[in-house]
Amino acid sequence: MHDIAQTASNFIDLNWANMAYLFIVGFVGGLVSGFIGSGGAFVLTPGMMSMGVPGLVAVASNMCHKFPKALVGAIKRAKYGQVDVKLGLIMGASAEAGVLVGAQIQENIKRSFGDAGSNLYVSMAFVIVLAIVGGFVLRDAFRSMKNNKTEVEEKVTKIARWVQSVNIPGTMVYLKSIDKKISILFTVPLGFATGMLAATIAVGGFIGVPSMIYILGVPSLMASATELVIAFVMGLGGSLKYALHGFVDIRLSMIILAGSLFGVQLGAIGTTYVKGYMIKLVMGTIMVIVLFSRGLMVPVYSAQLGIIPPLSDMTVKILKNLSFSMMVLALFTGGFIVLRALWKGIREEKRSIAHEKPQEVR
Numbered sequence: 001m002h003d004i005a006q007t008a009s010n011f012i013d014l015n016w017a018n019m020a021y022l023f024i025v026g027f028v029g030g031l032v033s034g035f036i037g038s039g040g041a042f043v044l045t046p047g048m049m050s051m052g053v054p055g056l057v058a059v060a061s062n063m064c065h066k067f068p069k070a071l072v073g074a075i076k077r078a079k080y081g082q083v084d085v086k087l088g089l090i091m092g093a094s095a096e097a098g099v100l101v102g103a104q105i106q107e108n109i110k111r112s113f114g115d116a117g118s119n120l121y122v123s124m125a126f127v128i129v130l131a132i133v134g135g136f137v138l139r140d141a142f143r144s145m146k147n148n149k150t151e152v153e154e155k156v157t158k159i160a161r162w163v164q165s166v167n168i169p170g171t172m173v174y175l176k177s178i179d180k181k182i183s184i185l186f187t188v189p190l191g192f193a194t195g196m197l198a199a200t201i202a203v204g205g206f207i208g209v210p211s212m213i214y215i216l217g218v219p220s221l222m223a224s225a226t227e228l229v230i231a232f233v234m235g236l237g238g239s240l241k242y243a244l245h246g247f248v249d250i251r252l253s254m255i256i257l258a259g260s261l262f263g264v265q266l267g268a269i270g271t272t273y274v275k276g277y278m279i280k281l282v283m284g285t286i287m288v289i290v291l292f293s294r295g296l297m298v299p300v301y302s303a304q305l306g307i308i309p310p311l312s313d314m315t316v317k318i319l320k321n322l323s324f325s326m327m328v329l330a331l332f333t334g335g336f337i338v339l340r341a342l343w344k345g346i347r348e349e350k351r352s353i354a355h356e357k358p359q360e361v362r
Helices: 002-008 016-036 041-049 055-078 085-147 158-165 184-201 205-216 220-243 250-273 276-295 298-304 313-361
Strands: 172-175 180-183
Touching: 016 041, 016 055, 016 250, 016 276, 016 313, 041 055, 041 085, 041 250, 041 276, 041 313, 055 085, 055 184, 055 220, 055 250, 085 172, 085 184, 085 205, 085 220, 085 276, 085 298, 158 180, 158 205, 180 184, 184 205, 184 220, 205 220, 220 276, 250 313, 276 313, 298 313
Parallel strands: none
Antiparallel strands: 172 180
């Protein structure tokens, strides 16, 4: 009886406004997911938490909706030749081990410190990871824009060149994305870290995409597409793990999935019209905005746990409203940038076709 009450307390009441908000969150998350291949979870998890969903339930429900959406996105982008299936499956296998470890950590924190502890852990993880990865990705994007606006070919990093040069007998595997053989031993820690982070805060793409680009030397477009394969494998395993312990709110998963399936199609199409640095720019920009959204809630959760002195009701309300506003800004920014890139690309393509037709007539 206690377990049933405990499980019921994990789930929030849903009204029409909440469902509409979740659908929009799902649409933008799918849009971003199809565009940058990160699963869009850094939009979805905070988006759910901003409406009062406990951190662990948001992570679990996010993972549950992720694997069917990731599968749709992977198939869509595979048609454009952007997916390295072999790399995705190899990293996905080691990521599954990371998922099991990360899920256990989350459940232990929830058991020991309750919702406040889980919320603080998820928020702090977001702030730290977003600050590091978002800052690095933005810097790299601006550098690419400044130094090579046409960006005919992306430069391979020194680390990636070294990884590609190492030959460890019995572990080498050919990857079409880099047209070279690399040791599978380099992919194992990258996959494990991706899976562990995915199960902890439902954002494996923060490690998966940058690691493929900067450590393995995979082009941005192929890295973002291949991450969808990894996300499918991780999402399937993580969902089963969390569902068995009653942390998946299938209502949230289905509403977000409904919005995501529309968004992911548009996002995937948008990648065919943009340069590599644009994907990095979108990813970095949204990361920084979400960072501030989650950072504003850290004092609230810290006060609930007694780590800092209690906050007044007015202060808590202000912080929650600011956090929610920042989340809405992140959703709007992500949606606007991706849709603008898509619209601009389609217009240029139509203009190009119209320009070629008169010449064909001659």
